[in-house]
Amino acid sequence: MKWISTLMAVAGLSLVVAGTAAAESNLDKVKSSGELRIGTEGTYAPFTYHEASGALVGFDVEIGQAIAKRLGVEAKFQEGKWDGLIAGLDADRYDTVINQVGITEERKKKYDFSEPYIASKAVLIVKSDNEEVKTFADLKGKKSAQSLTSNFGKLAEKNGAELVGTDGFDQSIQLVLQGRADATINDSLSFLDFKKHKPDAPVKIAAQEDNADFSGIIIRKNEPELLAAINKALEEIKADGTYKAIADKYFGQDVSN
Missing domain, CATH: 3.40.190.10 (Periplasmic binding protein-like II)
Structure with a gap:
């Protein structure tokens, strides 16, 4: 009987330790660190x-x-x-x-x-003199600079664009400015901030999604x-x-x- 009691005690201790570890896996762990x-x-x-x-x-x-x-x-x-x-x-x-x-x-x-x-809308950004890409559907067969796993990248791909992989908005907008990409789909708030700091940059919003993300x-x-x-x-x-x-x-x- 003594060995049964010992096993039960060990099992109980294991449950306590496991419970403590589980508790410390989230909020408690953050607070203790x-x-x-x-x-x-x-x-x-x-x-x-x-x-x-x-x-x-x-x-x-x-x-x-x-x-x-x-x-x-x-x-x-x-x-x-x-x-x-x-x-x-x-x-x-x-x-x-x-x-x-x-x-x-x-x-x-x-x-x-x-x-x-955060609520924002996806916008289609092109160079100011681009008259070919006016809607998302116009991306078919065009190069779009995108973070490959982003929602924006998936939207560009859905519209038939050839994706040019980038690390983020800054690189995407630069590829459009350099003519190495026809467009980028990105966040409306990021674009507005970019234009606030660089109002003379020759890029524009060609189209905008109706629904907010x-x-x-x-x-x-x-x-x-x-x-x-x-x-x-x-x-x-x-x-x-x-x-x-x-x-x-x-x-x-x-x-x-």
Whole structure:
């Protein structure tokens, strides 16, 4: 009987250890480490980019910092190229990706999203003197500069474009300006920010999608505590004016709806 009791005690201890490990796999782990590890591009103005001093700045950077503050931890950013950014969650390189990640049914099968915090529209960008590409359908047989795994890349491909792979918006717009691509489908907010800083750049919006796309903060599945904490933090920064102040700084308006 003594060995049975010993086995039961060991089994009970194992359950406790396993339960503790599971609990520490999400929100508790973040809080005990004192940091929220955030994956981001760092090349996608105005959401996440480097200013002249070299500092990482942007709308998503400040949103990430505000959320981390509400969780009682520091935001620790880790940069990577878009095409491998979300996969970094699977490798546990970070806890979340805050990089204007579009909420799609395909992604929701594998990951969880926060409540939407950005609403934007896909726009078709071409050189100012381009009269051939006036609609998304006109991309058929044309070269479109895109991040290959992005929603924009899939939209370009759906319309028959030949994709020219890029690391993000900055490279895409440069390829259009250089004539190495006929167009790029990208985010309306990014384009407006680009034109704000470079009003004389010879590019224009040829077409715009009617419906808005929504972005959310993406995390691994089965981390309900962390997801709830992020949603609560988003709710708080919207309620206390923090979100509006950040949005006004980068866009001059609320971009959540």
